[in-house]
Structure formats: structure tokens, C-alpha cells
Amino acid sequence: MLDSKAIRQDLKQTAERLALRGYALDVAELEALEEKRKALQTETQALQNERNVRSKEIGQAKAAGQSVEPLLEEVNTLGERLKAAEAELNTLLAELNDRLLAIPNLPDSAVPAGQDEDDNEEIRRVGEPTKFSFTPLDHVDLGGKLGWMDFEVAAKLAGSRFVVLKGPLARLHRALIQFMLNVHTQEHGYEEVYVPYLVNRDSLFGTGQLPKFEEDQFATRDADPFYLIPTAEVPVTNLVRDEIVSHERLPLKYTAHTPCFRREAGSYGKDTRGLIRQHQFEKVELVQIVPPEDSDAAHEALTQHAEAILQRLKLPYRVVSLCGGDLGFSATKTYDLEVWLPGQNAYREISSCSHFGDFQARRMKARYRHPDTQKPELLHTINGSGLAVGRTLVAIMENYQCEDGRIKVPEALLPILNQEYLG
RNA sequence: GGAGAGGUGGCUGAGUGGUCGAAAGCGGCGGUCUUGAAAACCGUUGAGGGGAAACCCUCCCAGGGUUCGAAUCCCUGCCUCUCCGCCA
Incomplete structure (x- = not known):
């Protein structure tokens, strides 16, 4: 969520920056709502003040043993007028809040202009696409040939976009998780956390998946549903929701391995073959929660921590900076790591490292006490995959095949x- | 699943329906003292919002209700703790 005060003060500039990511802000509508809000709020607060003052007078009169009847009569209609004003104001505030919640984060000034992934900017390339003296297979053919990767039986158990891994591949999959966690905890200074895979609405709301992306989530059917986490970002970042973190504890650096569950609504026909796009996959996530002045550096560092895994595994990859149009809803800046997949003869996303500024923190009310002023200030949040395990498995199979x-x-x-x- | 207790500021913890946004302690900040520090003492210290400001409004788990007036009374929900049962 953006700062409503800042939007109000500079509506035009906000609209211009949002245009960079292809979002059209309805300036006129917001202005109208805002004007109405101001009038209603002033009126309501005046009524509330009157009620408070009158009630206090009644209390004092009673204490002094005076008759309160005449005072009560004066207050007669106040209650109803106040109730009506409050109801109207609340409706308007809710509406205004809904609009505000639907506005994506402002792109950072370094974000390249552009519409879609074709306009992303390549930052660097590490390693060369793997060369083979034979025609390399893709991971589906490889896995099928070895009998260790079974999509048919997974479809029987669950449906499409699921997989069953067996034997050495299941073992490799587990080893990758172990390897990634070891590197991040032992060499990059992250604290490993184990977190719930089912979370409440507030958590998804905090990181920005709700209310806008309800259809991407799996949920239970309880009256108060649980949501299956689409990424560890949700439970891990929400660790600081509604907290005022003491300055000494910062930066917070967490890593977690979790499964991730996504409906992949709207991606019909995309990556239908293989392990690339599944309803359930494993990921090792990196999360940093830092004071605003450190966040840019932390974003670069976190990206390099994710890259380190690819480097250790000697997988060729490149880093791209997402253009405005390709940026996720909550992100102000994102680097995607794309690994070389010989089976597709292409670089494919294996990690996405995003800087959210105070966008998530404002939704979560995640703050820290500024050491100088002692005042609570919003934190900055950063996260990235380090790495997506299934896709890493694919990359190893395809790049290391004999x-x-x-x-x-x-x-x-x-x-x-x-x-x-x-x- | 059964029985009970409880959710108050950064933390611990008081709070007879009427100057309670809330005692007290801890912690934080400022100061006195000190070569410096500690101790002691004095002062100060919740969050969010509106307003140029004075100042005003909201918030004592959440949502409803009663009342001129609710942290305090009533209803619903969520969560935590204790005991019993069950269980990986």
C-alpha cells in the first residue's frame, strides 16, 4: 500500500510514476473522494467532540448533585446525527481504502521502461550456455527414460501440474534443499525458520497477495479459511506484522524451505510440459527486513546470495532487471535470475529477488524504532528465491546430462x- | 472433545460506567552529580489520523449492542494459558 498522505500531496506525480508500470490511476475520482472524505471527517469529528464535551458536563453536574434533566434534553438528537455521520464516513473510508489497496507499488527510478518481459534489461550473464557433443534431452524425456519422474501417476493422484519423483531424483531434490539452506545459514548469515504452510487472510493481505489475487490462491473451506502459502515470503515476512522491532535486532535475515501452492489461474497452455509450472513446488526463500537506508544494498546482497547457489552448482545464468510493465504488484524493483535450460534452449526464471520498499510494511504495520528519534518508522522488506528447488532440479538434469x-x-x-x- | 482462567502502552501489570489514553514498575530519552561510568535523584516518554496552528478525533484482541457517556455492562468471534481426555 502506498502512503495515502503522499498520494494526496502529489497525485499527479504518483500517477506519472504508476504509468511507468502501465497502471492508470484515476486522478479525478480519487480527488473527488478525497474532498468528500475531508468534509465528512470534519463534520463527524465535530459531532464526536460535542458528544464528548456534553457527556463530560453531565458527569460533572451529577457529581455536583445538580439536576441533569435539562442537559439530557439538549443531547437528545445528537446520538442519531452522530451515528449517521459516522456510518457515512466509514462507508467512504472503506471505499477509499479499497481504491488505495488496489494501487501497485511505485517503480524505482532504476526500473527500465517497458511493457512486458521482452523489455526487461539484462544486467549480467554468468557462465556460457552448456555445450553438448550430442543432442541434449529435456528433463521430461530424461526423467521418463530413467523412470524417476512420473507425471501420469501424479495426475491420477491429484491432477495436472503435479509430479511424482522417485529414487535418485527424489534424493537429489532433497539434497538441493539441504545444500541451499546450508549455504544461506552458514555462509550468508540467514536464520533458518520453520513456518506454517497454511496462513490466515491477514498474512496474505500483508504481503499483497490479497485482496487482488484471490483467484491464484488455494484455500480451505472453513468459514474463516486458511490459505495454502503461494511462497514462504508470506509467513516469513509476516513474522514482523504488527510489530515494532527494536533497532538492535535489525537487519532480520531469514531463510526457510517450504512447499508453495499456486492455482496458476490464467496460465492455461503455458509450460504445460514438465516440472516448470506446478501447483505444488518446493522453494528455499530468502527474506530481509531492514531499515530504509539499508534496503537498496540489502536487495543487491540478497540477489547475490541467490546467485551464489547457481554459481556453486556451476549453472549458467543471467540476471535481468524487470521493466515497469513486468514488475509484480508489490515490488518497486525486481531482479530475476534466469538459468540456462538446454532442453528449452533458453534462459528461464529460477529466482525473483524483489525490493518492496515500505509497501508491504505499511500493509503489515511492520515498524522499527528509529534510534535517533525513538519514533516508529516503517521497515523495508526484500525477498527472493534462493532458489526454486524444482526448477533447479530441472536445470541440473538438463545441464549435467550425459x-x-x-x-x-x-x-x-x-x-x-x-x-x-x-x- | 470436556472443565476453568484470561487477552490493557516497547515489556510487566492496576483499573468502583463519568476529566482514564489509562496507576505503578521496568525499559527508553533528557538532565543533576562524576575525570568517565555505574548508582542515586529530577524531568520526560503509547499509536494512528485531521488541521497552517491552537487544537480536535480514533484506538485498552476483533465485530456488534446497551447508555447522554464504555477499558469497565451484554452478545458473537478469534487467540492464549491451566487441568482432564485423545493423539504424531
Whole structure:
């Protein structure tokens, strides 16, 4: 959520910056609502003040043993007038709040202009696309040939966009999680957390998935539903919801491995083959919660922490800066890490590292006490995948495949897997 | 699942329906003292919003209700704790 005060003060500039990400802000409508709000609020507060003053007088008169009858008569109609004014104001405030909640974050000044992913800016490339002396298979053919990756049986159990992994692949999958968590906790200074996979509405609201992206979420059917987390970002970032974190505890650096559940509504026909887009997948997430002045540096650092995993696994990748049009709702700036997939002959997203500024913090009321002023100030939040486990598995299978169908184990995983080849 | 207790400011914790946004303590900040620090003492210190300002409004888990007036009374929900049962 943006700062309503700031929007009000500079509506035009806000609209211009939002236009960079293809969002048309209805300036006239907001202005009209705002004007109405001001009038209503003033009126309501005047009535509330009158009620308070009168009630106090009655109390004092009673204490002094005087008759309160005449005073009560004066107050007669006040209650109803106040009730009506409050109701009207609340309706308007709710409406205004709904508008505000629907507005995406302002893009950072460094965000490239553009409509969609074709306009993203490549920042750097690390490694070269893997070369083969034979025609490489994609992970579906590889997995099927080895009998370790079964989409048919998963479809029987659940439906499309699910997978069953077996034997060495299931083991590799688990090893990757272990490897990523080890690196982030032991070398990058993150604290590992274990969190709920089912969360309440407030949590999804805090990180910005709700109310706008309800249709992307899986939810239980309780009257007060639980939501299956679409990413660990939700439970982990919400650790500081409604908190005033003491300055000494900052920065907070958390990492968590969780499954993620997404409906993938609106992606019909996209990545229908293979492991790339599933309703359920594992991810190791990195989250940093920092004072505003440190957030840009933290965003760069977190991105490099995610990159470190790709580097250790010797997977070729590139870093792109998302253009305005491709930016997620809550993000002010995002770097995507794209790994080389020989099976697709393309770079594909394997991590998305986003800077949210105070956008999520404002929704969550996540604050810290400023060391100088002692006043609560909004924190900044940053997160990124480090990495998406399923896609990393795909990348290893495709980049490390041998002509005989075996898969070479990346050196970095040898301590965990204790074998040089799968197959 | 059964029985009970409770949710108040950064924390602990008082609060007879009427100057209660809330005692007290801790913590924080400022000061006195000190070469410096500690201790002691004095002062100060909740959050959000409106307003140029004076000042005003809202908030004592959440949502309703009673009342001229609710932290305090009533209803509903959520959460926490204790005991019993069950259980990975």
C-alpha cells in the first residue's frame, strides 16, 4: 500500500510514476473522494467532540448533585446525527481504502521502461550456455527414460501440474534443499525458520497477495479459511506484522524451505510440459527486513546470495532487471535470475529477488524504532528465491546430462549425495 | 472433545460506567552529580489520523449492542494459558 498522505500531496506525480508500470490511476475520482472524505471527517469529528464535551458536563453536574434533566434534553438528537455521520464516513473510508489497496507499488527510478518481459534489461550473464557433443534431452524425456519422474501417476493422484519423483531424483531434490539452506545459514548469515504452510487472510493481505489475487490462491473451506502459502515470503515476512522491532535486532535475515501452492489461474497452455509450472513446488526463500537506508544494498546482497547457489552448482545464468510493465504488484524493483535450460534452449526464471520498499510494511504495520528519534518508522522488506528447488532440479538434469542418459552430480552436492552419477 | 482462567502502552501489570489514553514498575530519552561510568535523584516518554496552528478525533484482541457517556455492562468471534481426555 502506498502512503495515502503522499498520494494526496502529489497525485499527479504518483500517477506519472504508476504509468511507468502501465497502471492508470484515476486522478479525478480519487480527488473527488478525497474532498468528500475531508468534509465528512470534519463534520463527524465535530459531532464526536460535542458528544464528548456534553457527556463530560453531565458527569460533572451529577457529581455536583445538580439536576441533569435539562442537559439530557439538549443531547437528545445528537446520538442519531452522530451515528449517521459516522456510518457515512466509514462507508467512504472503506471505499477509499479499497481504491488505495488496489494501487501497485511505485517503480524505482532504476526500473527500465517497458511493457512486458521482452523489455526487461539484462544486467549480467554468468557462465556460457552448456555445450553438448550430442543432442541434449529435456528433463521430461530424461526423467521418463530413467523412470524417476512420473507425471501420469501424479495426475491420477491429484491432477495436472503435479509430479511424482522417485529414487535418485527424489534424493537429489532433497539434497538441493539441504545444500541451499546450508549455504544461506552458514555462509550468508540467514536464520533458518520453520513456518506454517497454511496462513490466515491477514498474512496474505500483508504481503499483497490479497485482496487482488484471490483467484491464484488455494484455500480451505472453513468459514474463516486458511490459505495454502503461494511462497514462504508470506509467513516469513509476516513474522514482523504488527510489530515494532527494536533497532538492535535489525537487519532480520531469514531463510526457510517450504512447499508453495499456486492455482496458476490464467496460465492455461503455458509450460504445460514438465516440472516448470506446478501447483505444488518446493522453494528455499530468502527474506530481509531492514531499515530504509539499508534496503537498496540489502536487495543487491540478497540477489547475490541467490546467485551464489547457481554459481556453486556451476549453472549458467543471467540476471535481468524487470521493466515497469513486468514488475509484480508489490515490488518497486525486481531482479530475476534466469538459468540456462538446454532442453528449452533458453534462459528461464529460477529466482525473483524483489525490493518492496515500505509497501508491504505499511500493509503489515511492520515498524522499527528509529534510534535517533525513538519514533516508529516503517521497515523495508526484500525477498527472493534462493532458489526454486524444482526448477533447479530441472536445470541440473538438463545441464549435467550425459550421452548415456546418466546425470552427473554437481561437485557442490557430492558431500551430501556421496555419488558422482545418478543412473 | 470436556472443565476453568484470561487477552490493557516497547515489556510487566492496576483499573468502583463519568476529566482514564489509562496507576505503578521496568525499559527508553533528557538532565543533576562524576575525570568517565555505574548508582542515586529530577524531568520526560503509547499509536494512528485531521488541521497552517491552537487544537480536535480514533484506538485498552476483533465485530456488534446497551447508555447522554464504555477499558469497565451484554452478545458473537478469534487467540492464549491451566487441568482432564485423545493423539504424531
